[in-house]
Amino acid sequence: MAQDKRSGHFVVSLSRGLEIMGAFSEEHPSLGIAELSRKLGLHKTTIFRLVSTLVELGFLSQAGDRKYHLSPKVLGLGHSYLQGLDLRNLAQPLLRVLQEKCGETVNMAILDGSELVYIERLKTSQIVNINLHVGSRLPLYNTSMGRVLIAFQPPEWVDDYIRSQAEKCPHLDYFRRGGDKLKRILAMTVEKGYAINDGDLVTGLRSIAAPVHDAHSDVVAATNIAVPSARISRRELESRLGPMLMETVGGISRALGYLKRRLAS
Numbered sequence: 141m142a143q144d145k146r147s148g149h150f151v152v153s154l155s156r157g158l159e160i161m162g163a164f165s166e167e168h169p170s171l172g173i174a175e176l177s178r179k180l181g182l183h184k185t186t187i188f189r190l191v192s193t194l195v196e197l198g199f200l201s202q203a204g205d206r207k208y209h210l211s212p213k214v215l216g217l218g219h220s221y222l223q224g225l226d227l228r229n230l231a232q233p234l235l236r237v238l239q240e241k242c243g244e245t246v247n248m249a250i251l252d253g254s255e256l257v258y259i260e261r262l263k264t265s266q267i268v269n270i271n272l273h274v275g276s277r278l279p280l281y282n283t284s285m286g287r288v289l290i291a292f293q294p295p296e297w298v299d300d301y302i303r304s305q306a307e308k309c310p311h312l313d314y315f316r317r318g319g320d321k322l323k324r325i326l327a328m329t330v331e332k333g334y335a336i337n338d339g340d341l342v343t344g345l346r347s348i349a350a351p352v353h354d355a356h357s358d359v360v361a362a363t364n365i366a367v368p369s370a371r372i373s374r375r376e377l378e379s380r381l382g383p384m385l386m387e388t389v390g391g392i393s394r395a396l397g398y399l400k401r402r403l404a405s
Contacts, residue, residue: 156182158188161199161214166277169206227361228259230393231352235260235363238357238388245366248352249278251289254278254301259361270342278341281305281314281322285350285362287335291326292351292359298326334382336363336374344369348377350389355397362388 152242163171173191176186191208194200201211231248233252239246239262248260255277272278280286280301290298300329302319309315314322329335365381372381 153190154182155339156186157194160187160190161195161210164210170203170205170209172207175207227352227396230361230395231361232260234388234391236264236397238363238365239264240386242384244372245379246363247272247285247366248361248363249285249289250361251280252277254280254304256283256289256362257288258383270345280339281312283335284335284337284347284364285330287325287337288351288362288364289347289359290322291329298323334386336378338374339369346372346374346377348382348385350385352389353393353396353398357398360396361392363392 144246156265157192159180164174166299171179173184173187174177176182176187176191180187182268183279188279189258195202198211198213200208202208227250228248235246235248236332243264246260246262247258249256249258251257256279258272258274258276261274262274262278278286280290290301293301302315302322305312306315306319323336334348337345337347337349346369347364347366349362351359352361352363354360363385365377367377367381
């Protein structure tokens with residue numbers, strides 16, 4: 141946030157402490173003082189004081205290699221946030237019915253910046269071994285839920301997303317030539333009302349995802365069914381599991397007021 145836009149109540153030290161906690165990710169679960177200094181552009185002495193405070197408060201822990209990592213106390217904050225999501229609480233019973241009916245892994249995710257965040261994951265023992273859980277983050281372009289979350293965004297949002305990703309990952313076909321490949325996938329997603337991932341994220345994994353709408357007709361989440369590709373063909377994924385998925389997201393959307401609003405308009 142720019143200095144001139146900060147209110148008189150803005151606390152710089154708190155902001156910097158939160159920036160430190162936000163610097164940790166699945167790609168960088170452990171960071172040292174020098175790494176944090178480079179990442180955040182702050183002096184090592186400042187980083188050390190902030191990190192020491194976060195350690196005393198229990199939000200960071202230090203490993204044997206002198207690097208720091210987030211402590212379980214942070215997970216508790218995230219769990220409290222997810223538990224407080226009306227969407228997740230409302231959707232859980234319907235997602236469990238879907239999981240029991242199809243016998244496959246069922247997930248729900250929301251959009252967060254240029255990634256998706258899992259807010260529910262009901263696993264089966266038959267799923268391909270991939271380490272995902274509530275709170276996990278994944279890219280948008282090569283996941284079925286991510287494609288759903290992108291597809292129904294305004295064109296300006298999609299263009300900004302493609303430009304930013306093209307700068308980070310210029311070698312990916314999805315973002316070359318103005319993102320033509322990704323835009324074709326998104327157009328098909330809107331046309332069909334669902335998105336498919338056929339081994340694009342993990343070899344041996346297929347999934348089908350559909351959007352959840354709220355009372356304003358906005359897409360607020362995506363739900364998918366994930367299956368081992370060796371056991372279920374793409375055709376069966378669409379023809380047998382697709383209708384179950386669409387019924388479920390329809391039920392969640394209606395519970396959020398989506399259908400009532402449409403009927404009233």
